[in-house]
Amino acid sequence: MNILHCLHNYHPARGGSEWLMQNVSERLVSRGHTVKVIATNAYSTEDYFLPGKGKNLIQESETRINGVDVKRVPFTRKGAGLLNCLRKVGSRIRFPFSEQIRMRAWGPRSRDYSREILASQGFDIVAACPLPTLNVWYAWKAAQKTNLPFILIPCYHTEDPWTYSNRWYFRMLSQANAVITLTDWERDHLLHSADLDPKRIHTLGVGIDIAEDTPDIDIRTKYGIQQKTIVLFLGQHGAHKGIIDLIYAMRFVWANISDVALVIAGNPTAHTQEIKRAIKEFTQEQQDRIYLIEGFPEEEKRPLLRRADVFVSVSAFESFGIVFLEAWREKLPVIGCRRGGAARLIQEFENGLKVQAGNTAELAGALCELLENPNSRKRMGENGYKMVVANYSWDAIISKWENLYHDVLRTQ
Numbered sequence: 001m002n003i004l005h006c007l008h009n010y011h012p013a014r015g016g017s018e019w020l021m022q023n024v025s026e027r028l029v030s031r032g033h034t035v036k037v038i039a040t041n042a043y044s045t046e047d048y049f050l051p052g053k054g055k056n057l058i059q060e061s062e063t064r065i066n067g068v069d070v071k072r073v074p075f076t077r078k079g080a081g082l083l084n085c086l087r088k089v090g091s092r093i094r095f096p097f098s099e100q101i102r103m104r105a106w107g108p109r110s111r112d113y114s115r116e117i118l119a120s121q122g123f124d125i126v127a128a129c130p131l132p133t134l135n136v137w138y139a140w141k142a143a144q145k146t147n148l149p150f151i152l153i154p155c156y157h158t159e160d161p162w163t164y165s166n167r168w169y170f171r172m173l174s175q176a177n178a179v180i181t182l183t184d185w186e187r188d189h190l191l192h193s194a195d196l197d198p199k200r201i202h203t204l205g206v207g208i209d210i211a212e213d214t215p216d217i218d219i220r221t222k223y224g225i226q227q228k229t230i231v232l233f234l235g236q237h238g239a240h241k242g243i244i245d246l247i248y249a250m251r252f253v254w255a256n257i258s259d260v261a262l263v264i265a266g267n268p269t270a271h272t273q274e275i276k277r278a279i280k281e282f283t284q285e286q287q288d289r290i291y292l293i294e295g296f297p298e299e300e301k302r303p304l305l306r307r308a309d310v311f312v313s314v315s316a317f318e319s320f321g322i323v324f325l326e327a328w329r330e331k332l333p334v335i336g337c338r339r340g341g342a343a344r345l346i347q348e349f350e351n352g353l354k355v356q357a358g359n360t361a362e363l364a365g366a367l368c369e370l371l372e373n374p375n376s377r378k379r380m381g382e383n384g385y386k387m388v389v390a391n392y393s394w395d396a397i398i399s400k401w402e403n404l405y406h407d408v409l410r411t412q
Contacts, residue, residue, distance in 0.1 A: 004036050006127070102132075351380050
């Protein structure tokens with residue numbers, strides 16, 4: 001197959017959907033298919049609309065990464081401030097064209113994007129990811145003009161109605177030849193909110209490399225971590241990730257167990273300053289137990305997870321939660337949210353614990369329960385590892401993606 005993937009960002013840009021589509025693209029290439037990626041030259045979706053962003057961009061416009069041809073196109077930020085204001089109003093008050101404005105406000109706004117899709121020749125299928133970014137709209141319209149089958153991978157944040165409840169998104173979803181969801185939670189939500197044909201929705205999931213290995217790095221020495229036990233958050237510093245809730249929960253934890261480090265590792269965002277302000281509310285002794293790592297090399301991800309004792313991510317907005325699989329691969333117990341895609345991954349008291357989003361007392365209690373019971377941590381981590389090996393290896397997952405692409409082509 002000749003496959004065109006239309007994405008908002010692509011490696012070295014980092015994020016859940018970026019990681020997912022890089023893996024899908026490269027693994028389809030490894031199976032003999034041709035994959036071209038069209039993406040912007042941004043490192044982050046924040047580059048499209050946030051003040052002060054959009055300056056540090058990826059320089060090369062064309063490149064090949066592990067067999068995948070990548071074309072990067074520029075985007076405009078003109079009028080971003082006004083669109084941001086209108087989007088905020090349109091999220092709460094419906095007015096003429098409010099939904100179109102909300103869609104455009106997220107970006108990337110780029111005439112070159114549509115032109116690049118239409119100029120691409122010889123492709124059998126077009127797939128776009130994720131919502132709510134505007135590249136999906138460009139891909140959908142281009143697929144209609146070229147009469148190519150269209151697959152949509154929304155990576156839908158089910159708990160964020162202000163962003164995702166939009167009739168234009170529902171229209172694209174309903175007219176796609178296939179919609180790929182990552183969990184049954186996401187699938188059920190779309191069936192209910194977008195009134196989709198169940199036959200067009202396919203829950204394929206995400207995989208990881210079980211045997212993948214990286215050089216062991218002494219994380220404790222590199223970052224000066226002195227405490228005996230480590231609680232780890234790993235991911236972008238997004239406002240929806242629940243990082244500040246985790247920081248506040250540690251105040252209760254330290255009242256009972258003092259020798260615990262909180263490590264927050266991930267790419268900085270506009271929310272990073274809020275995280276720093278929250279940390280400054282603590283005593284100096286408590287601040288010395290918090291390690292804020294603003295970006296780290298990919299080869300440090302597994303060593304960070306290996307050195308941790310508990311992994312925490314209490315976002316209610318995730319469409320899947322890839323990092324939970326990565327934590328379980330290192331036999332690490334996890335704490336997640338009762339809502340969102342991760343809620344279906346975590347089997348409570350078997351491979352981790354779940355808490356209500358925003359409930360710092362409940363989160364502190366879950367942390368203390370695991371930190372005070374090493375046998376429970378070990379059992380949950382091992383159960384998580386067994387589940388990942390049985391259900392989430394990339395070899396099995398990519399076969400599902402490949403078969404679906406073939407099925408869509410056959411039914412055209």
